[in-house]
Amino acid sequence: MASRPEVSLAQRKRQLVSNELTEAALQLLALKGFDSVTIDEIVAAAGVSQRTFFRYFRSKEDVVVQFLVGMGVDLRADLAARPSAEPPSVALRHAVWAPIAACADHPDRTLRVVQLILRTPALLARFLERQEQWRDDLATELASRLGLASGSEVYPQMAARMALAAFGTVLQRWSDSEGKEELADLTDQAFAVIVPALDTI
């Protein structure tokens, strides 16, 4: 993932604090529920001040949801990297697989986070808001791929939304099955439904 770092020591320190904060937060939130945990508890567990917390995360929700930003840029990059001859269904399927594969790498941990998000209204709201950014990126990438003006056609918008619909369905079914269902199978099933629409341009 991380290419050649050449990271200044300061940057690594920042990363360290950020990790400490997310770890402390996730543990507490999974234990007591989102609403019952205060920022003060989180920062006490991480050993920093409240002010520092808000220098790293814009909100209490962000500490859970921020990792999605990185996945969003990956998503778009993966779509852009696909050969342009590839039909949209295949290209999108590969692009969407990237964030899902990231879940499959640390299944236990990720499952807890996903369940926390899907079952906490405030987190779900922020999660969906972040996906709007993904959708926008996917749509413009798709449009340029097909040589269309970005906003003028319905297809790129709808295709992006359908891909994210698949993504959401996979996460939800994975979460509901307590991680027992295979992410790859779920992804196949979800994409099987939308392929006829994606490839009918």
Added chain:
Amino acid sequence: MASRPEVSLAQRKRQLVSNELTEAALQLLALKGFDSVTIDEIVAAAGVSQRTFFRYFRSKEDVVVQFLVGMGVDLRADLAARPSAEPPSVALRHAVWAPIAACADHPDRTLRVVQLILRTPALLARFLERQEQWRDDLATELASRLGLASGSEVYPQMAARMALAAFGTVLQRWSDSEGKEELADLTDQAFAVIVPALDTI
């Protein structure tokens, strides 16, 4: 919409306060932006106390977004009312048209609200969260319609998500076009994309 009222005077009084509050809020919010308006300003304009505001709306976002609840129940009811022989694409198209038609009834006012929602992250987040409820309702309704167990199959989930994808795309394009595009046309275009997927069961 409202059947035979038989509304007690008390209920009508409640409705009156609620309307006063939403009117005051929408006017101020459209004027100054969501973040720059405080609850105190809204309640001052409506002539009630802050405490009363929170008896009518759970949050500052809710005063803009709450009307969606009613549209959600209509949505499901309209789908349930469709003849069971009708293919999913047609039934869903009719169901989704209900909330869109509600927009078409008061285009100017609704356009301002839609734009406010789509351009304010906090409102967008709550808006999407509300749609999750719609999705759930649509999915279970579709499942029972097709005689499937509610959570076991992918199709109802995906079909519901695709219908809402169409809904979202219509609103977004309508908003971006400043209301110039016809809602009926936009709906047709959006559904044209997903029909091949919806009717391939």
Added chain:
DNA sequence: CCATGGGTGGCAGCTACTGTCAAACGGTGC
């Protein structure tokens, strides 16, 4: 006439979040 219940306002309190400032830290040149 009083009793009862729903709606209301005011207040005190919690929590998320922000602006500001001074202190601490880490690296750089002398």
Added chain:
DNA sequence: GCACCGTTTGACAGTAGCTGCCACCCATGG
């Protein structure tokens, strides 16, 4: 070693969203 400087941090005060609580008003009904 020491002064200089940018970055990071913590403490404090302040704002705003939101809630619990209680006293109060007022319409209805006995």
